[in-house]
Amino acid sequence: TGRILSMVGSRVFFDIDNEGNFNVAALGKRQPGSAFKPFVYATAFKKGFTPETTVFDLETNFAASGKPYIPHNFDEKFRGPMSLRSALAQSINLVAVKLFYLAGLLDSLKTAEDMGINTLSDIGRYGLTLVIGGGEVSLLDMTSAYGVFANNGVRNPYTGVLKVEDNSGKILEEFRSDAQEVLPKNTTLTISDILSDEKARIPTFGTHSALFIPGKEVAVKTGTTNNNKDAWTIGYTPSIAVGVWAGNNDNQPMKKGGVAVAGPIWNKFMN
Numbered sequence: 001t002g003r004i005l006s007m008v009g010s011r012v013f014f015d016i017d018n019e020g021n022f023n024v025a026a027l028g029k030r031q032p033g034s035a036f037k038p039f040v041y042a043t044a045f046k047k048g049f050t051p052e053t054t055v056f057d058l059e060t061n062f063a064a065s066g067k068p069y070i071p072h073n074f075d076e077k078f079r080g081p082m083s084l085r086s087a088l089a090q091s092i093n094l095v096a097v098k099l100f101y102l103a104g105l106l107d108s109l110k111t112a113e114d115m116g117i118n119t120l121s122d123i124g125r126y127g128l129t130l131v132i133g134g135g136e137v138s139l140l141d142m143t144s145a146y147g148v149f150a151n152n153g154v155r156n157p158y159t160g161v162l163k164v165e166d167n168s169g170k171i172l173e174e175f176r177s178d179a180q181e182v183l184p185k186n187t188t189l190t191i192s193d194i195l196s197d198e199k200a201r202i203p204t205f206g207t208h209s210a211l212f213i214p215g216k217e218v219a220v221k222t223g224t225t226n227n228n229k230d231a232w233t234i235g236y237t238p239s240i241a242v243g244v245w246a247g248n249n250d251n252q253p254m255k256k257g258g259v260a261v262a263g264p265i266w267n268k269f270m271n
Helices: 033-046 084-089 093-103 105-114 128-132 139-150 185-195 198-205 258-270
Strands: 054-057 080-083 163-165 171-174 219-224 230-236 241-247
Touching: 033 084, 033 093, 033 105, 033 128, 033 139, 033 185, 033 219, 033 230, 033 258, 054 084, 054 093, 080 084, 084 093, 084 185, 084 198, 093 105, 093 128, 105 128, 139 185, 139 219, 139 230, 139 241, 185 219, 219 258, 230 258, 241 258
Parallel strands: none
Antiparallel strands: 054 080, 163 171, 219 230, 230 241
16 A cells, blocks of 8 residues: 555664664665666566576676676676576576666666656666666665565555644545556566565575565565675565665675575564
């Protein structure tokens, strides 16, 4: 429905020294790492790509203006031919960059914007690194956008207030649904099928990782930025979307990334 059930903006609101009174969830702009990839995959699936489409995970130089850009995977390995299902489930960077090139920057940004990401308006700032988290977004926008996948392509703008009344009971303000279909249903079902495929993600995340919810089919994606400055885990069922960001307000790196830091928090809440 877009209605916010729960939101935690900081560890301790009254901890002024550590910016505790700043709502990171709603106001913080952080790089999402690989959590951005599903928007690009959704754009490609809209254009006719399928989960079985094969792309080569091989060292590639995406030279732009004479400057080399050679992206690497998290483990510095290359796997050769991969299906898009395996590449998204295992969060393979090189395949995502290739797919971003094929799906198109403008169309991919339009998909993200339609789904609720509203902080990537300066198109000139972004290149191929956007697909692996080169732009800045809020946790609230990201969780809401994943809600579109959960809702078969229908977007419900988020709200934290249902009704405002004065002291006599007169309604001053009231939430009204403004649902819009922004993605084809088949596209969202394809994304959800991949993100809930426990078997497909095992090579990267292992069996029954923090992304696994026993007895439930839950779609989920992680994200980690350079030097583990940001850790994301965002997942959903047809009835709820849950997003977790972990990090330091001053951008100090952490010892671990997405699934290791944000994953257990997400898992416990979702369970």
